Amino acid sequence: MSTTIVETWAVNMADLGPIYPFVGTEFILFIVGIVFWIGFHITQLRTENRLYDEERVRYQDKEILRKVLLGSDEEE
Amino acid sequence: MSDALLVIFTEFYYWATIPLMFLIHVGFCMYEVGASRQKNMMHTLMKNTMLIPLVTITFFFFGWWIYFAFPNGPGFIGGIVDAPHAVPWSELMGAHLGGAAATDTTTVDDNASWARINGVFWAAFLLFSWTVASIVSGAVIERIRTGAFLMMAVLVGSVTWIIDASWGWHPEGWMVKVLGYHDAYASGVIHAIAGGAALGILIPLGPRIGKFCKDGTPRNIVPHNPWLVSIGLFLIYTGFWGFYVACNVPIIAEADIGLTGEGYTATTIYLTPTTLSAIVFNFLMSLSGGMIAGYAISRGNAFWTYSAGLAGLIAASAGNDLYHPIQAMLVGAVGAVCAYKLHHWVEKTFKIDDAVGAVAVHGYAGFIGLVIAGFVLWGHPATAAYIEDVALINPVGQFVGAVIMFFVLGFLPCFILANILKWMGSLRVPYEIELAGLDNVEFHGRYLDESDVRKAEIEEAKERDLI
Numbered sequence: 179m180s181t182t183i184v185e186t187w188a189v190n191m192a193d194l195g196p197i198y199p200f201v202g203t204e205f206i207l208f209i210v211g212i213v214f215w216i217g218f219h220i221t222q223l224r225t226e227n228r229l230y231d232e233e234r235v236r237y238q239d240k241e242i243l244r245k246v247l248l249g250s251d252e253e254e
Numbered sequence: 255m256s257d258a259l260l261v262i263f264t265e266f267y268y269w270a271t272i273p274l275m276f277l278i279h280v281g282f283c284m285y286e287v288g289a290s291r292q293k294n295m296m297h298t299l300m301k302n303t304m305l306i307p308l309v310t311i312t313f314f315f316f317g318w319w320i321y322f323a324f325p326n327g328p329g330f331i332g333g334i335v336d337a338p339h340a341v342p343w344s345e346l347m348g349a350h351l352g353g354a355a356a357t358d359t360t361t362v363d364d365n366a367s368w369a370r371i372n373g374v375f376w377a378a379f380l381l382f383s384w385t386v387a388s389i390v391s392g393a394v395i396e397r398i399r400t401g402a403f404l405m406m407a408v409l410v411g412s413v414t415w416i417i418d419a420s421w422g423w424h425p426e427g428w429m430v431k432v433l434g435y436h437d438a439y440a441s442g443v444i445h446a447i448a449g450g451a452a453l454g455i456l457i458p459l460g461p462r463i464g465k466f467c468k469d470g471t472p473r474n475i476v477p478h479n480p481w482l483v484s485i486g487l488f489l490i491y492t493g494f495w496g497f498y499v500a501c502n503v504p505i506i507a508e509a510d511i512g513l514t515g516e517g518y519t520a521t522t523i524y525l526t527p528t529t530l531s532a533i534v535f536n537f538l539m540s541l542s543g544g545m546i547a548g549y550a551i552s553r554g555n556a557f558w559t560y561s562a563g564l565a566g567l568i569a570a571s572a573g574n575d576l577y578h579p580i581q582a583m584l585v586g587a588v589g590a591v592c593a594y595k596l597h598h599w600v601e602k603t604f605k606i607d608d609a610v611g612a613v614a615v616h617g618y619a620g621f622i623g624l625v626i627a628g629f630v631l632w633g634h635p636a637t638a639a640y641i642e643d644v645a646l647i648n649p650v651g652q653f654v655g656a657v658i659m660f661f662v663l664g665f666l667p668c669f670i671l672a673n674i675l676k677w678m679g680s681l682r683v684p685y686e687i688e689l690a691g692l693d694n695v696e697f698h699g700r701y702l703d704e705s706d707v708r709k710a711e712i713e714e715a716k717e718r719d720l721i
Binding site (some may be wrong): 183185190191192193194195196197198201202204205207208211212214217218219222223227229230233234237238243246247 | 268308311312314317342343344345346347348349350351352354355356357365369382399400401404405680683684685687689691692694695696698
């Protein structure tokens with residue numbers, strides 16, 4: 179019993195094709211991969227928007243922005 | 255020579271190009287971080303770094319298939335070409351020993367041909383993809399949102415550049431067969447398209463705050479670390495060796511590509527014979543032509559001397575399989591001067607803030623190099639010997655090809671996507687945050703920690719009566 183098509187290496191290599199586990203699930207893996215990829219972009223955009231919305235409000239405080247721009251001590 | 259040796263040599267050859275080309279990306283990251291201001295360093299680094307995984311997975315999902323499926327357009331000289339080894343659910347897109355097929359996605363012949371080559375060939379092309387996206391990355395630093403950039407990196411790195419490669423950098427691409435397009439080391443298929451894409455983003459993105467005076471005169475935004483910039487550019491030069499070598503097929507029987515002899519040869523990507531000696535001569539001579547011209551015209555400016563070396567190499571790349579070394583040097587010099595002049599003219603005239611000169615060094619130099627190759631190589635066969643209808647290199651074909659690379663596949667898709675993102679409010683960081691610095695916002699905790707640690711150190715030093 180093996181998750182791959184190889185159960186022994188004592189074979190003719192001409193009989194061996196793919197040696198990764200669970201041959202036959204490639205299309206499902208492809209769909210999972212696409213979801214993973216698209217999910218990253220959505221998460222990135224949401225996270226970035228939330229962060230910038232919050233920080234934009236903070237830096238609209240003139241004193242904080244002044245300190246950052248003039249290079250004085252970081253704001254508490 | 256045994257077929258097995260040919261296959262194993264080819265497998266190892268492409269594998270060896272991959273770590274060399276990886277240095278291009280290391281170089282781009284160092285270059286960009288050095289060129290950015292301290293308040294934006296980490297954002298700049300992570301933006302470029304994250305294109306690596308995103309372009310990689312999308313190039314696996316569809317980029318590799320596009321290269322083999324689209325040489326006819328599709329729709330210009332035929333339909334979509336069957337590419338069973340390159341679809342992402344193919345059994346050949348994984349560890350495979352080349353024997354019997356275990357699924358219905360491939361045949362025994364597909365497996366025998368592709369099992370040992372597919373992954374290394376895919377990776378070599380993938381590293382080209384990173385390069386294209388990374389070129390764009392430098393131009394837009396210090397104000398683009400990472401999320402927006404990464405979507406455009408996928409568009410350029412896994413869709414548009416590989417379409418152009420299929421059209422103009424494939425032995426049976428329609429541009430090669432119809433236009434006589436010749437671009438052996440990718441002046442257009444990588445550099446012109448990347449430059450065009452960068453310009454397509456820069457226009458809607460706009461310049462960095464403070465880049466232009468009120469009267470429109472551009473200000474220099476000085477790199478915070480010129481040494482890092484220099485090392486980055488040297489690393490790009492180093493990685494470029496792998497890039498050139500990966501553009502070749504290392505060994506193939508003459509009979510397999512339509513020649514009449516019984517020997518073996520290396521070939522270009524178009525399966526036309528070449529030698530590594532030819533490209534070594536021309537690589538170094540065109541780099542040198544660009545550096546000398548850049549040093550002279552910029553009066554010894556380090557940034558432009560290094561960049562002009564790249565521009566020279568890029569301009570000559572289209573014909574560097576064929577040029578005489580002194581021709582390569584001269585083409586390199588012309589490309590470098592044009593890139594330098596055009597960068598400053600466009601910056602001043604149109605208020606385009608290209609932070610690292612990417613549009614000029616890659617886009618304009620690549621475009622001009624293609625056009626020059628059309629004149630210098632006029633009448634030389636563009637197509638491989640096995641293709642019956644011989645297409646000849648010519649100025650019109652090269653000019654049309656340059657327009658397709660720079661504007662049609664480079665500029666337009668990114669200009670459209672960037673404008674959509676701008677309309678969504680997702681292209682550029684908010685004004686206040688750009689002023690404060692992207693690192694102050696995205697890595698805020700780190701700065702607070704640094705501040706806390708410094709205060710703690712002072713406290714302890716006081717307690718010990720040291721200060």
